[in-house]
Structures are given as structure tokens and as C-alpha cells.
Amino acid sequence: MASFHTDPLSTNNDRVKNVRKLARRSFRAEHRQFVADGPKAVEGALTVAGCVVEVFATASASVEYADLRARAADLEVAWTLVDDRAMGSLSDSVSPQGVVAVCRFLDRPLEHVLTGTPGLVAICADVRDPGNAGTVIRTADAAGADAVVLAGSSVDAYNPKTVRATVGSLFHLPLATQSEPADAVRRAQEAGLIVLAADGAGEIDLDDAADDGLLARPTAWLFGNEAWGLPAELAALADHRVAIPIHGKAESLNLSTAAAVCLYASARARRHT
The missing domain is CATH 3.40.1280.10 (SPOUT methyltransferase, trefoil knot domain)
Structure with a gap:
């Protein structure tokens, strides 16, 4: 497994706490941001110019989805490590796949x-x-x-x-x-x-x-x-x-x-x- 130079963020980190707040519709509407959960969703989000604000991933998912990490780097999108417990708090899935993206709203008039x-x-x-x-x-x-x-x-x-x-x-x-x-x-x-x-x-x-x-x-x-x-x-x-x-x-x-x-x-x- 590849080594990383920064320690993963925990559930107590303020950035992680703010992403968790996006589970609330009012918070999403206020900030016009939402969470895309899982590699397929993150992959799709990265194809839309300016959509992804930041990606959060576990160390193991960062290795498994190295292609997504490279794509994020090409787009100058931050890829932030979180620990497994923090990922569990960010993902709505019963079995988190280790990667989520904070995205900007997509709807148009x-x-x-x-x-x-x-x-x-x-x-x-x-x-x-x-x-x-x-x-x-x-x-x-x-x-x-x-x-x-x-x-x-x-x-x-x-x-x-x-x-x-x-x-x-x-x-x-x-x-x-x-x-x-x-x-x-x-x-x-x-x-x-x-x-x-x-x-x-x-x-x-x-x-x-x-x-x-x-x-x-x-x-x-x-x-x-x-x-x-x-x-x-x-x-x-x-x-x-x-x-x-x-x-x-x-x-x-x-x-x-x-x-x-x-x-x-x-x-x-x-x-x-």
C-alpha cells in the first residue's frame, strides 16, 4: 500500500463535521453543495467542470481508486484522507466504499x-x-x-x-x-x-x-x-x-x-x- 505524508482526518475534525452537515437539506440548500458517495458517483462528478469541491477518501480507497485520485489531481481538486470511522460518518451507504466528493449543485434554470x-x-x-x-x-x-x-x-x-x-x-x-x-x-x-x-x-x-x-x-x-x-x-x-x-x-x-x-x-x- 502506498504511504501518505499526512494523517487522515478523524470524525472530530471540523472539515469532516461540515461535510456531515450536508446530510441536511437546509444546509445543502444554503451552501448549494451535496455529497456524491462511492467511486461511480465521484467518477461522474469529476467529468463535470467545476463540480467537485473536494474529495475525501480512506487510505485503502486512495490506492484502490488511484485513477480517480489522478483525475482529481489533474483537475486540481483536493484529495483529503480520512480514517475509516470518519468515512462511515460521511457515507450514506450501509457498506461505504471509501470515497466521497463534495460537489456543487448542478441544477439549471x-x-x-x-x-x-x-x-x-x-x-x-x-x-x-x-x-x-x-x-x-x-x-x-x-x-x-x-x-x-x-x-x-x-x-x-x-x-x-x-x-x-x-x-x-x-x-x-x-x-x-x-x-x-x-x-x-x-x-x-x-x-x-x-x-x-x-x-x-x-x-x-x-x-x-x-x-x-x-x-x-x-x-x-x-x-x-x-x-x-x-x-x-x-x-x-x-x-x-x-x-x-x-x-x-x-x-x-x-x-x-x-x-x-x-x-x-x-x-x-x-x-x-
Whole structure:
């Protein structure tokens, strides 16, 4: 194992204590910083110019992830050693992988992510579960979407569980937050996007929407809360309400699965035009 010239920081160190405070949403919002936990997240963060403030790692992780350490050095990002107990206090994971990064917020104003008429956008309205929100971001990234919008009282994008659920995708595509879901819908339409609400009571079947060429148009998919879906007044603002066909006996699909089906249907349609 490589030797290091500085002693690792302990849990009592003030810098470590300040990073721990980023577990609180209010502290994150005040400082516009969050923690990316694990090598995949740190790797993704280091690809975004100016995102990473500092990396904290154990001595063993510094050896195991020497490539990340070299990348941080190239970017002149500080790589700080901490002991195992301190790392356990910084990581939200049950089994910490020994490396976390303090990152600057990534969200952009809504008008920025809608500039130039993107082809595919996901708008999440009042999505509360961090795992679902993170999975939607990951799925949107995989489907080649251009942006994700977290609207209304949606979960904080920088919640540690949300960040972990994105598996690095948080750093791959633009993200916006918007206080009013209805405003996000209207502004997407003004930007030239057709808004499709994923709604089990929709008037159009997803398969029919694909056959009719509707999904090939620049689209913003609108997804609602895990428990109660989309409010009627919000769904009514969409250009169409689209239902995913249920061929078996399941009552419905959960949010992240429904988002995957819809986003990939659009991605497939756009590739074949």
C-alpha cells in the first residue's frame, strides 16, 4: 500500500463535521453543495467542470481508486484522507466504499434546459420517493433524454438516496427544478414540446400513440406522484393523457417502471423516424 505524508482526518475534525452537515437539506440548500458517495458517483462528478469541491477518501480507497485520485489531481481538486470511522460518518451507504466528493449543485434554470427545443424531457411532479426520483433520472439518461425537471414538492435531487439511485446519471444530463408543475408544463409547450401525461385513465393508449407517430415528436413526459398520480387539473394541461396498456392482472405500474416504459417508447419512436 502506498504511504501518505499526512494523517487522515478523524470524525472530530471540523472539515469532516461540515461535510456531515450536508446530510441536511437546509444546509445543502444554503451552501448549494451535496455529497456524491462511492467511486461511480465521484467518477461522474469529476467529468463535470467545476463540480467537485473536494474529495475525501480512506487510505485503502486512495490506492484502490488511484485513477480517480489522478483525475482529481489533474483537475486540481483536493484529495483529503480520512480514517475509516470518519468515512462511515460521511457515507450514506450501509457498506461505504471509501470515497466521497463534495460537489456543487448542478441544477439549471428551466429556460436553460428547454433552450433549442430538446427532443425528450421528463417532468416529475411531486415525486416524493428519493429512489424513484433517482431511478427516473437514471432511466432518462439511459433513454437519451435531454433533461429532467423536478417540479412542485418533489424530493430534493441532492438527497443522498436520490444521488445514489442515479448511479452517476445525475452528472450526465441537465437537471432543473421548478416550484409550480403547471408552469413547467406551459413552458415546455411554449418551447415547442408536446406534453404527454402518463395517466392510467388516459384517452390514448401508448401503443396507439406510437403507431400514430405522436411519440416521434419533441416530447415532455409528465409523471405524477407515486401514491396519487397526477392531479386532474395538471393532467388536463397536457396535450394528451397517455395510458400504458396493462395486459395482465396487475392494477398498475410503479412510477419508475412507468417512466421507463414511456421514455423508451419515445426513444424508440425517435430513432425510427
